[in-house]
Amino acid sequence: MAISREEVLYIAKLARLEFDREKVEEFTHQLGKILEYINKLSELDISDVEPTYHVLDMVSVMREDVVGQSLPQEEALSNAPDSKDGFFRVPKIIGGE
Amino acid sequence: MGYEAVIGLEVHVQLSTKSKVFCSCSTEFGAPPNTHVCPVCLGMPGSLPVLNKKAVEYAVKAALALNCRVNLKSVFARKNYFYPDLPKGYQISQYDMPLAEDGYIEIETEKGSKRIRIKRVHMEEDAGKNIHGEGDDPFSYVDLNRAGVPLIEIVSEPDISSPEEARLYLQKLRTIMRYIGVSNADMEKGELRCDANVSIRPKGSDKLGTKTELKNMNSFRHVQRALEYEIERQISVVEEGGQVEQETRLWNPHLGITETMRKKEEEHDYRYFPEPDLVPLVLTEQFVENMRSELPELPDEKKKRFMDQYGLSAYDSEVLCSSRELADYYEKAVSAYNNPKAIANWVMVELLGRLNKESKDVTQSPIKPEQVAKLVELIDKGTISGKIGKQVFDIMYKEGGDPEAIVKEKGLVQITDAGEIEKFVDEVIAECPEEVQKYLKGKTKVIGYLVGQVMKKTKGKANPQLVNKLLREKLEGMKG
Ligand SMILES: [Zn+2]
Numbered sequence: 358m359a360i361s362r363e364e365v366l367y368i369a370k371l372a373r374l375e376f377d378r379e380k381v382e383e384f385t386h387q388l389g390k391i392l393e394y395i396n397k398l399s400e401l402d403i404s405d406v407e408p409t410y411h412v413l414d415m416v417s418v419m420r421e422d423v424v425g426q427s428l429p430q431e432e433a434l435s436n437a438p439d440s441k442d443g444f445f446r447v448p449k450i451i452g453g454e
Numbered sequence: 455m456g457y458e459a460v461i462g463l464e465v466h467v468q469l470s471t472k473s474k475v476f477c478s479c480s481t482e483f484g485a486p487p488n489t490h491v492c493p494v495c496l497g498m499p500g501s502l503p504v505l506n507k508k509a510v511e512y513a514v515k516a517a518l519a520l521n522c523r524v525n526l527k528s529v530f531a532r533k534n535y536f537y538p539d540l541p542k543g544y545q546i547s548q549y550d551m552p553l554a555e556d557g558y559i560e561i562e563t564e565k566g567s568k569r570i571r572i573k574r575v576h577m578e579e580d581a582g583k584n585i586h587g588e589g590d591d592p593f594s595y596v597d598l599n600r601a602g603v604p605l606i607e608i609v610s611e612p613d614i615s616s617p618e619e620a621r622l623y624l625q626k627l628r629t630i631m632r633y634i635g636v637s638n639a640d641m642e643k644g645e646l647r648c649d650a651n652v653s654i655r656p657k658g659s660d661k662l663g664t665k666t667e668l669k670n671m672n673s674f675r676h677v678q679r680a681l682e683y684e685i686e687r688q689i690s691v692v693e694e695g696g697q698v699e700q701e702t703r704l705w706n707p708h709l710g711i712t713e714t715m716r717k718k719e720e721e722h723d724y725r726y727f728p729e730p731d732l733v734p735l736v737l738t739e740q741f742v743e744n745m746r747s748e749l750p751e752l753p754d755e756k757k758k759r760f761m762d763q764y765g766l767s768a769y770d771s772e773v774l775c776s777s778r779e780l781a782d783y784y785e786k787a788v789s790a791y792n793n794p795k796a797i798a799n800w801v802m803v804e805l806l807g808r809l810n811k812e813s814k815d816v817t818q819s820p821i822k823p824e825q826v827a828k829l830v831e832l833i834d835k836g837t838i839s840g841k842i843g844k845q846v847f848d849i850m851y852k853e854g855g856d857p858e859a860i861v862k863e864k865g866l867v868q869i870t871d872a873g874e875i876e877k878f879v880d881e882v883i884a885e886c887p888e889e890v891q892k893y894l895k896g897k898t899k900v901i902g903y904l905v906g907q908v909m910k911k912t913k914g915k916a917n918p919q920l921v922n923k924l925l926r927e928k929l930e931g932m933k934g
Contacts, residue, residue: 371723373536410529410551410728416736422471422508425478426492433488433496433598443487444595447538449587 359392360385456657457692459685460665461614461650465627466605467637468580468645469512475579475604476503476546476732483643487597495602497542502731509577509604510735512636513553514745516606517575519634519752522557526737528576530729535722538596539582547607549726552576553735559630560754561622562772570623571611580605612651612662617681621674624648629753629776641673648677653698654688663688664698668712670705680705684712756781764794773802780806780816783823790827793834800826804847821850829857841914842866869916872924875908878916879924882907883932893929901925 365385369376376384427433434440439447474481477494493501517524531549557572582598608627614620628646631639639646648671653663668684671677683705688698702721703712751759753775760771760781775781780801787797805826809819829850833843838861849860861867869875882904883890892900901922908921 371534371725411730411733413733415733416527418504418733419507419510420478420504422473422506423478424473424480427479427490428492428496430486430489433491436498441593441595443489444585444597445488445538446593446595448594449592450538450584450594 359389359396457654457685457689458657459615459617459652459654459681460612460662461616461620461652461681462612463610463614463620463623464649464651465608465610465624466580466647467516467608467627467631467639469509469516469604469606470635470637470645471506471508471512471604473506474602475506475509475577476602477501479599479602481603485599487595487599490599491601495541496598503546505732505735506604510737511745512604513575513577513606514737514742515634515749516608516631516636517554517557518742518746519630519749520554520557520559520572520575520608522554522572522575524554524737524742525551526739526742527551528553528735528737530577530732530735531726532729533578533724533726535724537581538594539584539598539601541582541598541601545579545581546729546732547578547726548576551734553606559623559626561619561626562768563619563622567768568613568619570613570619573609573611575606575608578605578607579603612653617678617685620650620681621678624674624677625776626753633753633778634749644672647672650677650681650684652681652684652688654685654692664700666698666700666712667702668705669702669715670707676705676707679707679710680712683710687712750778764788764798766794766798770798770802773806774798777815783816783819787823787827790824791831793830796830796834797826800830800847804844805851808851820852820854821847825850825857832857832861836868836870836917837861838866838868839914839918842868845914866915869912870920872920875912875916875920875924878908878911879921879928881911882925883928890929890932894933901929 362381362385365381365388369381369384430443434443434445437445439445469475471481473479474490474495477492479490479492479495482490494503514524528548529551530546531551532544533547533549534544536543552574554575555573557575558569559572560567560569562568580600580603582596582601585595585597587593587595610623614623624641624646628639628641631637631646637645641647650668650671651665652668653665655661655663666684666688668680671680684703691698700718702715704715705712756775757768757771760766760774761768764771766774774784784798784801787801788794791797805816805819805821809815829843829846832838832846833840838846842861846857846860846866849855849864850857886904886907889900889903893904904925905918905921908925909916909918
């Protein structure tokens with residue numbers, strides 16, 4: 358298999374996702390298949406090919422430094438599950454980032 | 455065994471654009487929470503970032519001023535992690551294709567000039583601000599006004615070998631950013647932020663020890679203190695036979711110590727990948743050269759010119775060039791009266807001494823550069839003594855006014871008339887028979903005391919050389 362169960366659990370943890378045992382088995386299998394398929398690409402010699410950083414054939418799209426309209430505070434907070442005094446309110450964060 | 459420290463700094467500088475880096479929300483500080491936000495900087499689905507041209511110009515200028523090579527092609531990347539001040543779940547940054555690389559700046563240490571290499575300069579967006587509830591309050595409060603404000607990250611090579619050098623490096627960065635006008639770079643306001651990587655090794659070794667990362671140092675003094683503490687801590691760990699652990703530590707300014715924030719196994723895995731919402735940034739040579747031509751005379755260029763043109767030491771030049779305003783002040787004074795060394799002294803010792811004590815800068819000086827020049831001229835011409843000069847300077851600083859007027863008004867003109875001084879000399883000889891006897895018995899050093907007495911009588915106005923000469927003549931005459 359191209360990916361181990363531990364790696365799947367690790368990625369799930371990074372993505373803040375939780376799965377039961379069966380799902381983990383299933384995903385390990387599926388992700389492994391996908392990776393194996395993608396790995397076909399490594400059969401090609403791409404030493405002369407520049408990496409594709411973007412699929413669009415455009416570069417340097419920029420805007421002028423002009424201040425525009427922001428959202429009203431009420432609207433900015435309207436999708437939040439919880440807010441207070443103009444702030445988004447979240448469970449207390451301990452231990453930095 | 456002696457140890458040496460190996461320090462590398464990661465510095466974030468806020469660019470002073472009017473709008474954010476990927477949306478048109480204002481960057482103005484101090485607005486009510488969550489009023490400078492829009493779908494882009496709130497990370498709402500379907501919104502797309504568009505790069506601010508001014509931010510690119512500022513970043514390129516900064517890179518050039520740091521002697522970096524600007525990469526004509528750079529690519530934005532997503533740095534993935536979860537934290538409430540990061541609405542998208544990733545920060546737009548640059549990773550394998552940064553804006554600029556391989557620069558350096560020079561700092562002036564007690565041992566002379568030292569070059570600190572810069573590994574890279576890249577662009578990224580700032581995160582929001584969290585305010586943690588106090589006491590029993592189980593909540594944190596998030597303000598996203600700062601999310602999306604443009605930053606550059608400046609990563610140094612581990613060329614810094616002491617806490618003091620780290621402070622000098624940061625101060626130099628601030629000076630450069632202010633000179634080129636891309637940031638106010640005030641640490642207290644968070645416009646310049648610094649993380650440090652620090653390790654120790656036996657002196658002379660070329661191996662790198664295990665490093666710790668330090669965070670939460672929000673002033674130059676705190677950076678220096680945190681590093682001093684951390685270096686001492688690592689040395690005692692090693693000397694007690696232990697091993698330094700790779701971890702992130704937080705500086706606790708109240709206790710004056712660093713504390714574990716997270717261990718190595720808890721370190722982030724950012725899973726960078728190219729930002730699909732932004733096309734690569736491709737600059738032309740012409741654009742880069744335009745930015746270069748807009749740069750003013752940089753601090754180091756100015757410093758070298760001050761050394762050549764005014765004959766000042768490297769240290770003095772570094773101090774006088776620490777801000778554009780101070781350098782301009784000095785040059786204005788020198789152009790009013792040509793004694794660069796004396797003027798440098800008065801500006802650095804008397805003026806900066808007083809201003810620093812009041813946490814002011816030269817733009818708030820109550821004394822004009824021309825007035826400093828005039829004061830030096832009065833001393834050079836012998837109108838007043840250096841000592842009286844300090845008195846005049848004090849009056850100028852506290853009450854204002856031109857030095858000439860003060861000297862006249864307060865009757866501070868130096869007494870250079872031998873006849874007048876002789877009167878005081880005679881008085882002192884009559885009043886101090888003991889000291890005179892000592893002198894006559896060969897203890898000629900006592901003349902210093904007698905000169906002092908004459909100066910006291912004349913309130914410091916007598917020409918000290920003349921007093922010395924007259925006293926000596928009189929006393930020698932008494933020996934006969
Ligand atoms: Zn916005």
